[in-house]
Amino acid sequence: MNKLKLVPALILLCFAAASCKKDSQAQAPHTVIQSPLTQRIADSTGLVAQVFSDTVFQVAEGIRETDVHYLSKTGYAMHMFILEIDVTNPKLKLEAATPYNVDAYAMQTVPDMARYLQAAEGRVLAGVNADFFNTTTGEPRxxxxxxxxxxxxxxxxxxxxxxxxxxxxxxxxxGNREDFDAMKDDFEDALGGGPMLVENNAVLTQTDLSIEPRTGVGLSNDGKLYFMVVDGRSFYYSNGVTITDLGHMLKACGATKAINVDGGGSSTFMIKHPLAEVWQVRNRPSDGTNRAVGNAWMIVSKP
Incomplete structure (x- = not known):
């Protein structure tokens, strides 16, 4: 008699479990990755456990942005921003920007540098912070x-x-210091950086294991320039990466040579928004506001 009473109860439990499983699946659908860059990073770096969302859109002709929200293999929330620039496009030019567009040491936010540069050089389409700097004088390192x-x-x-x-x-x-000493008279613009991350298509292992917001720049063999910012110092939003991991992600995008530039609260990823005439900082600088920095790299449209 007791066994017979248990049968309907077991059926109900099984039905409930199946229903819960279906509900769970409905609440967590498989994410369809939109960007080829996101797919390459997920497939080849071993750093991504799950992509929650990614978006890709055209900032301007020859400039494409990818924004990625993902879970790291170590279990942390992450946000990453990538700009892929076709430097073979004759309408685009990379320029070094300084505060107030003058040949002097100072500090200014990346959007403010863009305003001064645009007044002199033409339409600024995107930019990132560049070299490390003296936080008192603005002198680059x-x-x-x-x-x-x-x-x-x-x-x-x-x-x-x-x-x-x-x-x-x-x-x-x-390049490195030796390259600069040999070539310095051959450059129209040049800004310093930190460690080499990728060289000859190989990721270099770094001794610095700290996890921070990071900015990196890289070049591919087929005419692509990559700006990358990974946000950090915010547990529920984004936790940051090591510079070795930054190198792995830039290489996955296609960079055969890449360097680390200033990070932490300096990391700034800015575009001229395609739907509005404003410069928009797309990442979340860890200071909570845009930091004044020593210099920046800007993408400018040629007349």
């Missing part, structure tokens, strides 16, 4: 060349080891 004028050729410390530059023939170049 690495080298500085702007509009063909060599303004600084010294390096502050061992961490200031690399640079990215625009050669006078328009080609982009990433």
């Amino acid at each position: 690495g080298i500085l060349i702007r509009n063909g004028k060599v303004l600084k050729t010294t390096w502050a410390n061992a961490r200031s080891a690399t640079f990215m530059g625009v050669r006078k023939n328009g080609e982009l170049f990433i």
Whole structure:
């Protein structure tokens, strides 16, 4: 008699379990990845456990943005922003920006630098923060060349080891101190950076294991420039990465050479929004507001 009473109860439990399973599946559908860059990073780095969402859109001709919200393999919430720029596009130009668009050391936010640069050079379409800097004077830690004028050729410390530059023939170049010493008269613009992340299509392992907001820049062999910002210092939003992991993600995008630039509260990822005439900082700087920095890289449309 007791066994017979148990049968309907077991049936009900099984039905309820199946219903719960269906509800759970309905609440957590499989995410369809939109961006090829997101797919490459998820497939090849071993850093992504789950992509919650990603969006990809055209900022301007030759400039595409990818925004990714994902769960890291270590179980942390993450937000990453990638700008892929076709530097073979004759309408685009990479320029070094300084505060107030002058040849002097100072500090200014990336959007404010864009305003001054646009007044002199043309429409600014996107930008990221660049070199590490003295937080009192704004003096960059690495080298500085702007509009063909060599303004600084010294390096502050061992961490200031690399640079990215625009050669006078328009080609982009990433190199180290020795490269700069040999080529400094050949650059129209150049800004310093930190450790080399990717060289000869290989990720370099770093001794710095700290997890922070990060900014990196990279170049591919097929004419693509990558700006990447990974936000951090916010547990429920985004927790940051190591610089080695930043290198893995830039390589996955296609960069065969890449460097780390200033991060932490300086990390700034800005675009001229395609639907409004405003410069929009797309990431969430960890200071809670846009930090004034020493210099920046800007993408400018040629007349």
